Amino acid sequence: MFAIEKPLPRANEDTAPYWAAAHKGELRLQRCDDCGHVRFPPSALCPRCLSQHHEWVKLSGRATVFSWIVVHQSQHPAFNGDTPYNVTIVELEEGPRMHTHIVDCPNDQIRIGMPVEVVFDRVNDEVTLPKFRPAKSK
Amino acid sequence: MMGSLSGRYAIVGVGTSRFGKLQGVSTMGFTLEAAKQAIEDAGLSRDQVDGVLVMMPAIMGEQHGWAARVAAYLGVEPTFSATMDLGGATACGSVQTAMAAIDAGYCHTVLCCFATQNWPQGVAMQLFGSEFQVPYGDVGAICLMAHIKRRQQYDYGYPDELYGQIAVTWRQHAQLNPEAQMRKPMSLDDYMRSRWVAEPLRLFDCCPNTDGGGACIVTSAERARDLAKPVVRILGAGQSHSSEIIHPRGAEQRSLGGTKAATMAFGMAGLTPSDLDVAQIYDAFTPRVVHDLVAYGICASEEVPEFVTRGNLTFAGRLPSNTAGGLLSEGHLSGFGHIREGVRQIRGECGDRQVADAQVCLVTGYGGAPHEAPPTVSYSALILAR
Ligand SMILES: [Zn+2]
Numbered sequence: 001m002f003a004i005e006k007p008l009p010r011a012n013e014d015t016a017p018y019w020a021a022a023h024k025g026e027l028r029l030q031r032c033d034d035c036g037h038v039r040f041p042p043s044a045l046c047p048r049c050l051s052q053h054h055e056w057v058k059l060s061g062r063a064t065v066f067s068w069i070v071v072h073q074s075q076h077p078a079f080n081g082d083t084p085y086n087v088t089i090v091e092l093e094e095g096p097r098m099h100t101h102i103v104d105c106p107n108d109q110i111r112i113g114m115p116v117e118v119v120f121d122r123v124n125d126e127v128t129l130p131k132f133r134p135a136k137s138k
Numbered sequence: 139m140m141g142s143l144s145g146r147y148a149i150v151g152v153g154t155s156r157f158g159k160l161q162g163v164s165t166m167g168f169t170l171e172a173a174k175q176a177i178e179d180a181g182l183s184r185d186q187v188d189g190v191l192v193m194m195p196a197i198m199g200e201q202h203g204w205a206a207r208v209a210a211y212l213g214v215e216p217t218f219s220a221t222m223d224l225g226g227a228t229a230c231g232s233v234q235t236a237m238a239a240i241d242a243g244y245c246h247t248v249l250c251c252f253a254t255q256n257w258p259q260g261v262a263m264q265l266f267g268s269e270f271q272v273p274y275g276d277v278g279a280i281c282l283m284a285h286i287k288r289r290q291q292y293d294y295g296y297p298d299e300l301y302g303q304i305a306v307t308w309r310q311h312a313q314l315n316p317e318a319q320m321r322k323p324m325s326l327d328d329y330m331r332s333r334w335v336a337e338p339l340r341l342f343d344c345c346p347n348t349d350g351g352g353a354c355i356v357t358s359a360e361r362a363r364d365l366a367k368p369v370v371r372i373l374g375a376g377q378s379h380s381s382e383i384i385h386p387r388g389a390e391q392r393s394l395g396g397t398k399a400a401t402m403a404f405g406m407a408g409l410t411p412s413d414l415d416v417a418q419i420y421d422a423f424t425p426r427v428v429h430d431l432v433a434y435g436i437c438a439s440e441e442v443p444e445f446v447t448r449g450n451l452t453f454a455g456r457l458p459s460n461t462a463g464g465l466l467s468e469g470h471l472s473g474f475g476h477i478r479e480g481v482r483q484i485r486g487e488c489g490d491r492q493v494a495d496a497q498v499c500l501v502t503g504y505g506g507a508p509h510e511a512p513p514t515v516s517y518s519a520l521i522l523a524r
Contacts, residue, residue: 009269039386041270041511047386067292067383069284070337075277084337087276089285089383097384099271099511112292129273 006078008127015042017056023128025120027061029096030054040096061118063090063132066097068110090116090132104133144406145371147237148362149354149522151180152478157350157469158319161257165195168253168351169208172474176353181366182247187355189218189239189248193228193472196254208251218245225505226420227377228252229352229473230518234375236356246357252472253351270511280344282508283423284336285383290425291338293439298338300443301424302329305342305466307451308421312463314491319346319469343424345465352474354481370484373409373498374521376402384512396433396504396517403500403519404435411435414521415496416483417459418476420504421466427451427459430502434519458493473503473518480522498523 011019021028031038032046033053045052068088074080088102088110102110103119115135122128153175155168169192177184190212192205201207204221218239224231229252236248271277290296306326312318324342332341362369378398404410411434419430431437436457437445450456462468462479469475480499482488499522506515 006275007268007272009273011269015269037388040384041386043386048388067285067288069281069288069339070334071275071281071284072334072337073280074275075280075336076272076275079275079277082275084334085275087271087274087281087285087336091389095388097389099274099276101274112288 004077007076008123014044018042019127021056021058022120022130023122023126025128027059027118027130028056029059029094031057038094038096040098060093062093062135063116063118065102065110065112065114065116066091067112068102070107086110088132101131102133103131143237143241144373144408146359147240147356148359148369148371149233149477149481150357150362150365150367150370151176151178151182151355152481153179153353154471154475154478155253155351157317157348157471159347160349163255163349165253165255166208166211168255168349169251169353170211172253172351172353173208173212173249173251176249176251176355179367180355182355184212184214186247187212187214187249188216189236189245190214190216191219191232191235191248191250192221193232193252194221194223216245218248224377224503224516224518225507226422226472227503227505227516227518229477230375230501230503230520231377231516233354233356233372233477233520234377234518237372237375240356240358247361248356249353250356251351251353252474254470254472255349256347257349268509268511271509277509279422279508280336280339282382282513283343283425284339286429287338287343287423287425289383290428294442296428296443298330298340299326300428300446301343302326303446304421304424304427304451305329308460308464308467310452311461311491312467315462315468318463318467319348320463320467339423345422345470348469348471350469350471352471352478354474354477368485368524370481370522370524372520373523374403374405374407375519376400376406377516377518378402379514379516381512381514386512394433395515396430396502399517399519400434403521407521407523409498409521413498414457414500415498416461416480416493417457417500418461418480418502419459419464420473420476420502421460421464422470422504424466426504430504433517434500434502453491453493461488461491461493472505473501476501476503477520480520484522484524
């Protein structure tokens with residue numbers, strides 16, 4: 001029987017630096033050279049000023065929980081063995097929101113507004129997923 | 139400019155295929171069944187259809203020209219055709235497009251239709267290229283809607299009973315609809331005891347999967363007067379498109395999704411929400427109803443619990459809504475069920491579930507790409523009237 005593998009990100013020109021940084025244990029996003037906006041998801045243009053010039057800056061890794069859900073009924077066969085699992089949207093200190101998992105914390109103790117910090121989950125030799133855990137530093 | 143189209147076009151025919159759990163019927167088969175029913179309902183001949191708009195099926199692969207194929211199977215050679223992809227906003231959006239196409243002189247009578255065959259959805263799920271959400275198991279509309287319910291409850295303190303009351307009300311309406319997929323009586327207790335699908339979303343916050351199709355036909359109000367059924371004019375139409383939760387331009391840029399569609403539709407109709415007699419609100423999940431009540435100006439965010447728990451969405455209330463049971467209980471007909479029910483309410487064809495003297499009906503649509511970053515959604519609306 002085939003095991004259904006979890007879908008992993010397949011990077012493209014716009015997103016490869018994000019995943020390469022994550023694999024090295026850094027959370028990086030594009031900061032616009034012209035207006036300073038830090039954007040997510042990665043893209044060719046700054047959505048605020050349409051500039052094409054940017055720098056991949058290292059972020060603080062600090063964030064707060066914006067929303068969290070606990071999936072009980074798997075929506076994809078690859079995740080059947082993981083239920084119940086949380087999917088959390090965090091708001092980064094630099095502004096953008098992104099989907100992630102909260103780790104090192106029981107699902108029923110996740111709260112909106114909770115301070116969290118990034119950790120890196122090395123999935124295989126090529127892919128690392130940024131995840132977040134309750135903040136230890138103040 | 140838009141005001142000039144108000145009342146000049148009409149929905150003259152509505153139809154659905156068989157629907158429910160119907161594995162084995164093809165997407166094309168459902169589409170053709172629904173289209174034939176709508177053509178017959180209008181009292182038109184097939185050869186009078188010269189425009190065909192079809193919602194892009196969820197499982198498209200590399201099948202280009204879907205709408206043209208539907209036309210070919212119907213034996214129609216349209217002068218205007220498009221496959222449209224606004225997800226669940228396509229039904230109302232295709233009617234709006236049809237009006238503009240007829241007004242531009244591209245065609246005279248437009249068939250708008252859709253169908254879904256859910257099986258085998260598992261295969262389709264693996265085709266998605268989502269980089270930033272699916273790897274975390276955030277898959278499908280259920281996850282997005284769970285986040286939206288979470289934020290609604292956090293921001294406004296809405297109790298679960300609010301969502302339950304909506305589900306229970308629609309189920310009561312479905313009991314008056316022999317075609318509805320979910321007719322088993324449901325109490326608020328049943329709702330509160332229903333299991334988590336994606337907490338805070340319960341099973342009864344979610345519509346069933348529905349295999350089936352729907353269709354409607356748009357032509358000029360002038361031509362509509364020569365046809366058999368009472369004329370249902372389109373007074374207003376609007377759409378707007380935005381992202382949910384993740385806003386690339388910055389979180390502070392956000393206006394409540396759908397408000398532009400609402401402003402367009404009511405402005406075009408020259409009406410306000412208090413003029414509505416009945417509404418069909420896009421309700422694949424209960425938090426959608428809560429959202430649209432606010433976005434379409436029916437009540438303010440803080441008034442939603444009282445508005446709903448006082449029974450204002452029931453037949454005895456201020457705005458009887460989702461009178462056939464909605465996507466939640468009638469079944470997920472991607473908004474074409476809502477158009478069919480809206481048209482029938484205005485015609486006065488609804489029998490046991492007829493809203494007395496229904497003159498103005500709001501129909502809303504909603505759909506998009508829930509597990510792409512950012513999740514993008516389309517809102518669409520129609521205001522129908524005698
Ligand atoms: Zn910029």
